[in-house]
Amino acid sequence: DAKTTQPNSMESNEEEPVHLPCNHSTISGTDYIHWYRQLPSQGPEYVIHGLTSNVNNRMASLAIAEDRKSSTLILHRATLRDAAVYYCILRRQTGANNLFFGTGTRLTVIP
Amino acid sequence: GAVVSQHPSRVICKSGTSVKIECRSLDFQATTMFWYRQFPKQSLMLMATSNEGSKATYEQGVEKDKFLINHASLTLSTLTVTSAHPEDSSFYICSAGRLAGTTDTQYFGPGTRLTVL
Numbered sequence: 639d640a641k642t643t644q645p646n647s648m649e650s651n652e653e654e655p656v657h658l659p660c661n662h663s664t665i666s667g668t669d670y671i672h673w674y675r676q677l678p679s680q681g682p683e684y685v686i687h688g689l690t691s692n693v694n695n696r697m698a699s700l701a702i703a704e705d706r707k708s709s710t711l712i713l714h715r716a717t718l719r720d721a722a723v724y725y726c727i728l729r730r731q732t733g734a735n736n737l738f739f740g741t742g743t744r745l746t747v748i749p
Numbered sequence: 750g751a752v753v754s755q756h757p758s759r760v761i762c763k764s765g766t767s768v769k770i771e772c773r774s775l776d777f778q779a780t781t782m783f784w785y786r787q788f789p790k791q792s793l794m795l796m797a798t799s800n801e802g803s804k805a806t807y808e809q810g811v812e813k814d815k816f817l818i819n820h821a822s823l824t825l826s827t828l829t830v831t832s833a834h835p836e837d838s839s840f841y842i843c844s845a846g847r848l849a850g851t852t853d854t855q856y857f858g859p860g861t862r863l864t865v866l
Contacts, residue, residue, distance in 0.1 A: 674855070681755075681842045681857030682793070725792075729853070737783075737844070737855055739793040 642726045647744040650716045658711040658743050660726030665706050670729045673700065673711050674737070675722040682725065682739075685711065721747045752776055753845050755858035762833055763866055769829045770861045772843030778823035779845035783855075784816075787840040799826040799843075833865045 643661040650656040662671065673685040686693055686700045688709070693700040699712040713720055725742040752775040762768050772782055780801045785793040797818050798806040805818035817829040830837055842860045846853040 672854075674857075676793075679840075679860070679862075681753075681844070681860045682855075683857065684854050687854070737793075738795075739785075741792055 642728060642740055644724075644726055644740065644743045646741060647746065649746045649748060650713075651748050652718060653715050656713040656716045656720070656745065658713075658724050658726075658745065659708065660710070661708045662726070662728055663707045665728055668730060671700065671702060671706075671709050672727045672729050672737070673698070673724060674727065675720075675724045676742070677719075677722045685724070687729070716745075716747045718747050718749060721745055753843065753856045753858040755841075755843060755861050757861060758859060759862045759864075761864045761866065764834055765832055767829055767831045768833055768863060769827055770841055770843075770863075772826045772828070772845075772858050774824045774845040774856070777845070777847050779826075779847070780823060782820060782826040782843055782845045784818065784826075784828050785842045785844070787842060787860075793842060796828075799828075801826075830863065833863070835865045838863055838865045 670687050670689050672687040674682040675685050676682040686695055686698050688700045688702055692702060701710045723742040723744050725739050727737050754773045754775055756771045760768055782799040784796045786796050787793045795808050796811045799818045799820040801820045801823055807813045815831055820826040840860050840862050842857055844855045844857045846855050
């Protein structure tokens with residue numbers, strides 16, 4: 639799977655929006671963009687995924703650049719429970735492949 | 750969302766003993782499950798791919814005779830750490846994939862923290 643680049647860490651104030659960036663300049667046309675997050679001492683959990691269009695769900699929004707070489711995970715109102723490591727991962731269109739976890743972005747939410 | 754469970758959540762054992770960790774997909778069938786290991790302050794590293802009804806596929810550097818994987822049914826995979834040593838102390842996490850359209854979403858277990866004394 640193609641590589642992604644994320645900032646090591648970010649901070650946000652509670653109840654403010656958070657924009658977590660991800661660069662994936664070598665993305666191929668069949669790669670989906672997936673986001674997972676890992677809370678302390680827990681297994682990762684699925685957040686959202688998309689291919690070309692922006693996506694919204696109850697957890698977050700995913701904004702995908704027109705050239706698909708970058709994307710942004712948007713948490714509309716950060717809460718203390720959103721403090722986690724967020725991973726941006728590219729997935730091929732088909733196949734039950736494992737996920738390659740990079741270093742992710744550690745989000746700290748300040749009360 | 751789909752649920753994947755792991756048991757036990759935490760285990761402490763003496764050096765030289767074997768420990769079995771179970772991973773279950775509770776509400777869907779998984780022909781493939783994955784086992785990861787995570788050391789403190791590090792990211793997840795894939796250890797092996799567990800295939801229902803066939804042998805597991807191990808990543809380079811992972812000893813298949815030390816980390817025994819069995820995937821006896823579509824909802825259960827087990828990882829046995831044989832002759833555990835302190836350097837095997839880690840957070841072990843399993844996952845199972847579920848198709849969502851033309852891609853799949855991975856669902857992770859809560860993890861098992863192994864401490865080898």
